[in-house]
Amino acid sequence: MKKVVVAIVAALSMSVMVAPAFAEAKVDAKAEFNKHCAACHPKGGNIINVKKTLSKKSLAENGVKSEKDIVAKMRNPGPGMTKFDAKAVPDAEAMAIAKYILATFK
Ligand code: HEC
Structure with a gap:
């Protein structure tokens, strides 16, 4: 009985320790941005179309208001931008x- 309790406690504490590490490792958004987007959007700018940066103001002016809208741009971008489908960048x-x-980017 005592052994079982010890095993359960050990398993629980291990999962508690491992879980946050997993969550952290799953998506490093900054690294992903640097990998996929920063070539054309360095520091949230836009080297191809200077009027369409990733600043909040520019996004809002172009009807991009939420995370969903940004994902929509990745899936179906405007002229000059690489298309990122779910294979290239999962949801x-x-x-x-x-x-x-x-x-x-403010
Ligand atoms: C090859 C260059 C290039 C890459 C790589 C690129 N973009 Fe873009 N992006 C552009 C261009 C050019 C536009 C303007 C398109 C237009 O006229 O609608 C744009 C526009 C946008 C907009 C709309 C900006 C606005 O103010 O309306 C968003 C959001 C965006 N990109 C997000 C991303 C994200 C996220 C990534 C990475 C996953 C990415 N882009 C990668 C070139 C690129």
């Missing part, structure tokens, strides 16, 4: 990048 990663953009 969870795309949402994380979108969140990062809204939180980072």
